[in-house]
Amino acid sequence: MADENADPRTLHEKQPEKQRGPVVLRGERSIEPTTTDQRLLDSRGPADWVHTDPWRVLRIQAEFVEGFGMLAELPRAATVFGSARTRVDSPEYELGRELGARLAGAGFAVITGGGPGAMEAANRGASEAGGLSVGLGIELPFEQGLNPWVDLGINFRYFFARKTMFVKYSQAFVCLPGGFGTLDELFEALVLVQTKKVTKFPVVLLGSDYWGGLYDWIARTVLVDGKISEKDLDLLHVTDDIDDAVDVVNEAYHAWEETH
Numbered sequence: 153m154a155d156e157n158a159d160p161r162t163l164h165e166k167q168p169e170k171q172r173g174p175v176v177l178r179g180e181r182s183i184e185p186t187t188t189d190q191r192l193l194d195s196r197g198p199a200d201w202v203h204t205d206p207w208r209v210l211r212i213q214a215e216f217v218e219g220f221g222m223l224a225e226l227p228r229a230a231t232v233f234g235s236a237r238t239r240v241d242s243p244e245y246e247l248g249r250e251l252g253a254r255l256a257g258a259g260f261a262v263i264t265g266g267g268p269g270a271m272e273a274a275n276r277g278a279s280e281a282g283g284l285s286v287g288l289g290i291e292l293p294f295e296q297g298l299n300p301w302v303d304l305g306i307n308f309r310y311f312f313a314r315k316t317m318f319v320k321y322s323q324a325f326v327c328l329p330g331g332f333g334t335l336d337e338l339f340e341a342l343v344l345v346q347t348k349k350v351t352k353f354p355v356v357l358l359g360s361d362y363w364g365g366l367y368d369w370i371a372r373t374v375l376v377d378g379k380i381s382e383k384d385l386d387l388l389h390v391t392d393d394i395d396d397a398v399d400v401v402n403e404a405y406h407a408w409e410e411t412h
Contacts, residue, residue, distance in 0.1 A: 215313040219288075222306055223321045227284065229261035230401050231318050233337050234270025234328030244359070247394070248273030248328050249280075251358065254398045255326075256283020260405075263288060263322050265314075266298040266305055270328040275301035288314050319344060323408055324354045324401040329362040345387050346380075352408035356397045357390045364390065 168183070169176065186194070201207055232251060238244045252262045252274035262278035264271035266287025279285040279301045287302030291309050298305040308314040318325075318337065325341050327334055338357075344350045357363035367390050374380050389400050 212310055212313060215308055215310055216316070218306060219308070219313060219317045222304065223286075223317060226286070226321050227261050228259065228405055229263050229284075229286065229322045230255050230324045230326060231263040231322040231337075232271070232274035232326050232328065233265065233330055233334045234274070235330040235334060236265075236267040236269040236271060237331070238269035238273065238329070240272075244270060244329055245273045247358065249277035251326065251328070251394050251397065252277025252279075252283070252285070253281035254394050255401065256281040256285075258398050258402055260323075260401065261286055263318065264302075265289065265333070266302055266307075268299055270330060272299035272301055274328070275299055279303060288317050290314055315340065319350055319353075323352075323405045324356065326356045326358055326397055326401065327363070329359050342384075342387055346384055352404050352411065354400050354404040355388055356400050357388060358392070358394070358397050360390050360392050 168179065232248065232255070234244070234248055238248070248270045254277075255262050255274075256278040261284035262274050263286040264274050266275070266289035271287070275285040275287060276299075285301055285303045287298045287305040289298050289305060289307040290311060291307060298307065308317075315337070319341070325337065327338050338355065341350075341353065341355050345353050345355070357367065367388060370380070370388070371385055375382070375385055389397075391397055391400075
């Protein structure tokens with residue numbers, strides 16, 4: 153018969169005890185044939201879990217953490233979009249190269265999607281001018297990593313994580329002639345400014361021969377039909393002059409700086 157006057161701590165001290173990380177196990181619960189890290193390292197187990205939504209959430213979280221960590225100390229920056237299909241020997245490539253150099257000369261880091269074509273041109277111009285050249289790549293079946301002119305780069309699995317980085321860490325978008333990807337980023341930026349999710353954020357379309365038809369359609373159809381307002385149309389700035397484009401970016405940055 154147990155002694156009623158016995159110290160209960162003495163009874164507990166006689167039980168086998170084991171620690172599993174921060175958890176204390178006593179009595180029968182302390183008997184485990186393997187350790188946690190042994191189970192981790194000893195067996196690969198099924199691989200289906202890497203394709204489940206809970207694991208995807210962790211991968212998405214990791215992309216945001218990596219992006220924020222890499223770009224948090226980035227100086228003022230402008231993002232340049234344009235077609236991956238722009239040829240190296242084309243006038244558009246030279247336009248992008250000159251734009252990258254001028255932005256770097258004005259003190260801006262140049263961010264692109266990190267791919268070839270117009271993106272490479274802007275990265276190259278910035279790098280050659282001694283500026284910071286940033287590439288935010290995306291996993292695609294037909295792309296082959298970051299272009300060689302990227303000084304600071306990261307590859308994303310998810311478009312939405314990558315898009316967040318473009319908007320969060322740049323003060324302007326400059327669009328060279330491009331396709332669906334460029335149009336996607338262009339209109340997403342316009343929606344974010346229109347809905348005031350971001351402020352003091354200019355969108356410059358460089359190349360009136362290429363962009364003029366789109367601008368005219370927006371003005372003559374979308375605006376006339378009442379789908380946008382006059383001030384929404386003012387969110388777009390079409391120009392052929394690189395100096396004008398850089399001035400727009402500079403002025404918007406100083407306006408943003410005054411409110412922050």
